[in-house]
Amino acid sequence: MIAISINAESCSGCGLCVLSCPTDVIRLNPASGKARVVYGEDCQVCYLCEDDCPTHSIILSHNITNSRRYSVYDDPHYGFQAQDMIYSGKGSAENGDQ
Numbered sequence: 719m720i721a722i723s724i725n726a727e728s729c730s731g732c733g734l735c736v737l738s739c740p741t742d743v744i745r746l747n748p749a750s751g752k753a754r755v756v757y758g759e760d761c762q763v764c765y766l767c768e769d770d771c772p773t774h775s776i777i778l779s780h781n782i783t784n785s786r787r788y789s790v791y792d793d794p795h796y797g798f799q800a801q802d803m804i805y806s807g808k809g810s811a812e813n814g815d816q
Contacts, residue, residue: 720755720758720759720761721758721761721763721778721779722743722744722755722758722761722763722776722777722778722779723755723776723777724744724752724753724754724755724775724776724777725775725776725777726750726752726754726775728773728774728775729752729753729773730772730773730775731746731750731751731752731753732772732773733746733753734767734770734771734772735753735767735770735771735776736753737770738766738767738769738770739766739767740762740764740766741757741760741761741762742756742757742760743755743756743757743758743760743761743767744756744767744776753775753776761778763778763779765778
């Protein structure tokens with residue numbers, strides 16, 4: 719199942735998606751200068767290309783489950799969320815902790 723699609727009309731051809739893709743799924747079309755999916759079956763749904771695209775031209779299927787999409791710290795089983803781990807001042811150098 720191919721999980722990625724690119725809107726060629728809104729793609730600016732900047733190439734950030736090509737650089738961010740760890741599995742070489744996306745290439746720039748030499749004729750149009752726009753991004754295109756070449757090896758869609760190799761997509762690992764890591765969301766790097768979608769996150770890096772300045773024109774939001776890349777769409778990944780959100781019907782595909784990928785455990786990397788959410789942090790384990792967002793699991794209510796652990797009793798806290800990732801935003802709770804943001805530096806709160808506890809353990810600061812002022813308290814003698816480093």
